[in-house]
Amino acid sequence: MYAGRIVEQANTDDIFHNAKHPYTMGLLKSIPVIGERTDxxxxIPxxxxxxxxxPAGCSFAPRCRQRVEHDxxxxxxxxxxxxxxxxxxxxLVRCWLYHDYDGHEAPY
Ligand code: SF4
Structure with a gap:
């Protein structure tokens, strides 16, 4: 969930190993891994x-690296x-990376 709404919904395995939404991916990258040293x-900025x-549009847009990367x-x-x-x-995912306005697969 982000800003009070579901942004991604899937079974546990997919969430941890096949996350799609930039916020979910950011959260997973911020988890420390036992036995792995990092400074x-x-x-997530x-x-x-x-x-x-x-904000207008996607609530995550001001923080989203993929939005900037794909312009x-x-x-x-x-x-x-x-x-x-x-x-x-x-x-399910709430993100323009995966579908266009008509619901077709997006080109990213
Ligand atoms: S790519 Fe766009 S729709 Fe998807 S999370 Fe980023 S700002 Fe939101």
Whole structure:
């Protein structure tokens, strides 16, 4: 969940080994691994937005590295719906990386 809404839904194995949403991936990267030494854990940049003043479009957009990397203007304009990832029944994600406005698979 992010900013009070489900952003990804799947079985436990898929969440831990096949995460799709940039927020889920960021959370998983920030978990320390026992037996692995590291100077710094990965951090998701920015802060969670106020629920009474959410940004336009995707709530995660101001913190999303993939949005910047793929130059996705739709992210700050239209809020994505929670939709099934193509060919992955039961795996839902709220992200423009995986579907276009018409629900077709996105080109990323
Ligand atoms: S919809 Fe865009 S900003 Fe939101 S998580 Fe997906 S890529 Fe990032």
């Amino acid at each position: 710094k854990l990965d951090v 920015g802060v969670v937005p106020s629920l009474i003043d959410l 996705m203007s739709i992210c700050t304009e239209i809020d994505p719906e929670l939709k099934t990832v193509s060919n992955e029944e039961g795996h």
